[in-house]
Amino acid sequence: MTETAIIRTENLCKHFGQGETRVRAVDKVNLSIFSAELVLIMGPSGSGKTTLLSMLGTLLKPSSGRIYLNNMETSAMGENQLPDIRARHIGFIFQAFNLIDALTVEENILLPASLTEQGVKGAAKRCQYLLQRLDLTHRRGARPTTLSGGEKQRVAIARALINQPTVILADEPTGNLDSEKGQEVMMILHDIVRDEGCTVIMVTHDNRIEDVADRLLWLEDGKIHDRRSEVHSWVHDPVCGMRVDEWAAKIKTEHLGQHYAFCSQRCLQRFQETPEKYIRAEQGGE
Amino acid sequence: MIRWSIKSLFSEGPGLIASCTGVAFAFLLVLFFMAIFSGESDRITAYPKQVDADIWVMQKGVANMHMAMSQLWDWKEDRIRAIEGVASTESILYLNGVMNISGREWFSYIVGLRGRPEHTGPARMHSGKPVPARGEVVIPDVLARLSKLKIGDSIQIVDRAFRVVGLSSGTFSMANSIVFVSYDDLADIMSAQGSVSYILVWAKKGVDSKALVRAINNRLDKVNVLEQAQFIQNDHHLAMQMGVEIIALMTLIGSALALVIIAFTSYAIVSRKKRDLAIARAVGFRSRQIYLGVLVQALLLTIFGFILAALLSLLLFPLISLLAPEIALNLELAAILKLAASTLLVAVLAALWPAHQVARVDPVSVFHD
Numbered sequence: 001m002t003e004t005a006i007i008r009t010e011n012l013c014k015h016f017g018q019g020e021t022r023v024r025a026v027d028k029v030n031l032s033i034f035s036a037e038l039v040l041i042m043g044p045s046g047s048g049k050t051t052l053l054s055m056l057g058t059l060l061k062p063s064s065g066r067i068y069l070n071n072m073e074t075s076a077m078g079e080n081q082l083p084d085i086r087a088r089h090i091g092f093i094f095q096a097f098n099l100i101d102a103l104t105v106e107e108n109i110l111l112p113a114s115l116t117e118q119g120v121k122g123a124a125k126r127c128q129y130l131l132q133r134l135d136l137t138h139r140r141g142a143r144p145t146t147l148s149g150g151e152k153q154r155v156a157i158a159r160a161l162i163n164q165p166t167v168i169l170a171d172e173p174t175g176n177l178d179s180e181k182g183q184e185v186m187m188i189l190h191d192i193v194r195d196e197g198c199t200v201i202m203v204t205h206d207n208r209i210e211d212v213a214d215r216l217l218w219l220e221d222g223k224i225h226d227r228r229s230e231v232h233s234w235v236h237d238p239v240c241g242m243r244v245d246e247w248a249a250k251i252k253t254e255h256l257g258q259h260y261a262f263c264s265q266r267c268l269q270r271f272q273e274t275p276e277k278y279i280r281a282e283q284g285g286e
Numbered sequence: 287m288i289r290w291s292i293k294s295l296f297s298e299g300p301g302l303i304a305s306c307t308g309v310a311f312a313f314l315l316v317l318f319f320m321a322i323f324s325g326e327s328d329r330i331t332a333y334p335k336q337v338d339a340d341i342w343v344m345q346k347g348v349a350n351m352h353m354a355m356s357q358l359w360d361w362k363e364d365r366i367r368a369i370e371g372v373a374s375t376e377s378i379l380y381l382n383g384v385m386n387i388s389g390r391e392w393f394s395y396i397v398g399l400r401g402r403p404e405h406t407g408p409a410r411m412h413s414g415k416p417v418p419a420r421g422e423v424v425i426p427d428v429l430a431r432l433s434k435l436k437i438g439d440s441i442q443i444v445d446r447a448f449r450v451v452g453l454s455s456g457t458f459s460m461a462n463s464i465v466f467v468s469y470d471d472l473a474d475i476m477s478a479q480g481s482v483s484y485i486l487v488w489a490k491k492g493v494d495s496k497a498l499v500r501a502i503n504n505r506l507d508k509v510n511v512l513e514q515a516q517f518i519q520n521d522h523h524l525a526m527q528m529g530v531e532i533i534a535l536m537t538l539i540g541s542a543l544a545l546v547i548i549a550f551t552s553y554a555i556v557s558r559k560k561r562d563l564a565i566a567r568a569v570g571f572r573s574r575q576i577y578l579g580v581l582v583q584a585l586l587l588t589i590f591g592f593i594l595a596a597l598l599s600l601l602l603f604p605l606i607s608l609l610a611p612e613i614a615l616n617l618e619l620a621a622i623l624k625l626a627a628s629t630l631l632v633a634v635l636a637a638l639w640p641a642h643q644v645a646r647v648d649p650v651s652v653f654h655d
Binding site: 050053054084085087088092094095096107114115159 | 290559568
């Protein structure tokens with residue numbers, strides 16, 4: 001029997017602007033994500049990762065194409081149906097945590113529960129469980145402003161899980177955390193996939209967390225491809241120093257018999273203007 | 287969202303206090319004007335109330351006392367006294383006139399007393415004698431204090447001087463004060479010897495006032511006969527009618543001021559909490575639920591402001607009356623309830639402005655750091 005995808009897209013496109021200024025943020029993306037998968041979406045800045053995540057989360061309407069969540073075509077739904085879909089089927093985790101400062105930790109966690117039939121009272125037990133599981137019991141009455149970054153992200157995870165969603169969409173969840181806290185958050189998400197059977201789709205730049213993912217999708221220039229089986233060949237962009245995969249990089253050049261990979265056209269242009277400056281710097285750095 | 291509304295409103299701290307105080311002062315202004323008009327209207331009807339006759343008889347076409355002019359032949363009083371069911375009668379001569387005290391003019395009800403003025407004279411005295419003889423006048427104690435007058439001093443009424451012989455209580459109003467002179471003096475001023483303005487009738491015990499009104503009407507021509515309650519109501523209605531436009535205008539100004547403060551506060555909160563609203567929309571709250579949250583904030587702010595205004599009025603109005611007895615303040619429960627109802631409308635209107643912002647909150651903005 002073929003496994004049914006939790007999230008499926010068909011020729012998903014998102015364009016911004018018109019005419020010459022038109023940008024294809026997401027271009028004919030077809031993907032299928034299955035139950036209890038932890039999927040990373042990676043790619044250079046501005047490649048359309050957040051746009052894709054926003055569309056999967058029903059926050060942004062696609063220009064064309066279809067999105068299915070649990071076999072429901074969310075891309076065809078109206079604004080009156082989508083809040084329900086978000087409340088019941090999707091949990092969000094953000095880089096900036098996005099907790100509400102006026103509410104306590106417990107109230108933040110319970111916020112989405114008020115949108116379901118069980119209500120805040122019905123979700124009290126689940127909240128208690130999540131507080132315990134995420135080691136937040138002692139901080140339940142605290143305000144977000146008094147929490148550490150790691151604690152804030154754990155609260156955000158608990159809030160995302162309170163309604164037992166089908167899928168969690170995480171946007172750079174380790175982006176504002178140090179490596180230790182980032183690792184901790186990743187392990188929590190990993191355990192959630194394992195224990196709750198929840199699908200996690202995560203946008204990230206953090207290569208350190210690749211190992212815990214089931215699958216890695218690479219998004220660049222609006223197009224996506226599966227990188228799970230691909231080989232990484234990490235090199236540094238000689239201009240900005242960003243780590244780029246030489247194998248996957250599209251912006252490359254050759255200079256004096258050496259191959260160089262770049263994160264963007266801008267870096268390539270700079271390199272081409274004064275290559276010796278960057279080669280010297282690279283050698284000096286070494 | 288209701289919890290969010292309440293908590294985010296309270297997290298405003300000094301901003302919330304400032305807004306509540308502003309709203310409270312706007313409502314206090316409205317309550318003050320309502321109280322002052324009600325108080326003045328009460329004082330305008332103070333005289334007929336204290337006389338407490340069963341029936342008032344006046345010239346045909348006249349139906350009240352405030353700013354009215356009535357003239358009847360005094361023999362009509364004898365005719366009325368002879369009617370079956372009448373216990374007693376008294377009559378007064380009355381003029382809306384101007385008193386000149388130390389260069390300042392005071393609009394007054396000048397009552398000319400005659401016969402046995404136990405009922406028609408001042409009900410309460412502060413000092414001095416209650417019934418003036420020729421050349422004498424009884425003035426309100428508040429007027430004497432404001433004008434720095436004492437018993438024995440002279441004042442001018444219309445074109446002649448009178449000596450102050452008594453100070454009465456409860457007879458002062460900013461619109462008009464009640465002063466008492468002798469019938470003969472006022473008749474001289476008005477050239478109205480043999481005339482009276484109002485004949486006051488007390489019915490015998492057990493006699494129906496309405497039946498007595500009909501009987502007087504049957505017996506006398508060119509008179510208007512009214513029961514006391516109707517006579518007072520006519521005066522009160524006229525006084526309120528004279529002030530109703532001003533009250534309406536002041537209520538409108540006060541309410542508009544409150545509306546602007548509430549709307550601005552709600553708008554400021556929504557502007558500051560845009561991210562909270564975007565989060566709420568992202569996790570599944572509908573626009574109307576978020577709008578309800580904003581409306582709750584506006585309602586709370588209005589209610590707090592109103593309660594503060596009501597408490598301040600209870601504290602300040604008696605203090606004002608104590609320090610400035612010339613200002614008559616009467617805050618009626620009905621007026622407070624009426625204003626309370628209109629404040630709900632203010633809250634709803636005030637929430638419309640930030641609602642526009644709520645509708646424009648983009649949930650995708652939660653992804654931006």
